[in-house]
Amino acid sequence: MATMKAAVIHEPGGPEVLKLENIPIPTPKDDEVLIHVKAFGLNRSELFTRQGHSPGVKFPRVLGIEASGVVDKCPGGQFEPGQKVATAMGGMGRAFDGGYAEYTCVKASNVQALDTNLDWTIIGAVPEMLQTAYGSLFKALHLTPKDRLLVRGGTTSVGLAAAAIAKNHGCFVASTSRNSSQATADLLKKSGVDQVIVDDGKVAAQVKDHKFDKVLELIGTVTLEDSLQCAVGGGIVCMTGIVGNKWTFDSFAPMDVIPNTVCLTVYSGGPDEFKETPLNDLLKQIEDGTLPVQVGKVFKLDQIVEAHDTMEKNLARGKIVVLTE
């Protein structure tokens, strides 16, 4: 039986529970594609799953909610062997084995064909990151070119991508970071950010004279109340991320927390949102140099423990990408 290298977890825990093993290469059914994985991005939801906070996930499991690579086998003929593709979500790395491997087998309906000559490092960075940024901006925030956008959690990989997409769309973009270093300001500016705001927990006080039409909240409930105060009347605040690790409000009095006429929404991308993301258009913009994408750190599959440790310690400053060869 043909085997592949995969990062398997048998029990929840720290980064060290990710074990590189040889396991059988899956066999695709007629509605599936076997992808020879070239690269995959790391996601914080995988960190939660690794820590045992995804109750539906049974171990052992190969983590990884996304992957990019080339089609190895596609018995139903939906894709050609050798075609470049990307996939994300749909149960990957949760209900069935995911992208932390040399091969992954997914539903053909959850695959996008890619037309790009970019490096695998860049291709591997984008599927989930761009899906999340693009969906938050356009499906949830209904971003228009005249909008002033605030990204709360601007140095997250999603925040950096959102700033770049919004800037390309014509928006004025402000982004927050807790870090006041010049290197952080430079990173944000490289992604098209016009105004860098050091997040002291009270950003609303800093922006009270010039509020924002749209606010993308990536820190979560720890900053959401303050972020709501950053929006103009009729503006929209979308909570997409929770890097602050707190999922709920301790108490929630909507009429106290939500300012008059401000709209509060959330974005939670799934397989449909992934399929609707114009990945090839965005990859073309990256290729043309008009959409800057920040890859923070690149690892090999056998460095998966170090890669997870880097994510957990917030050391990447951009998307973490793992190459399988």
Ligand SMILES: NC(=O)c1ccc[n+]([C@@H]2O[C@H](COP(=O)([O-])OP(=O)(O)OC[C@H]3O[C@@H](n4cnc5c(N)ncnc54)[C@H](OP(=O)(O)O)[C@@H]3O)[C@@H](O)[C@H]2O)c1
């Ligand atoms: N809704 C969806 O469909 C969807 C999809 C994908 C991801 N997400 C979520 O989007 C968020 C961003 O993901 P990502 O992978 O882009 O994150 P990431 O790159 O790993 O974010 C790292 C950055 O987050 C900031 N940070 C970390 N802990 C923080 C804390 N306690 N308080 C404030 N800031 C903190 C740090 O920035 P500074 O040090 O500069 O402040 C750090 O550099 C995550 O919550 C993820 O789960 C949602």
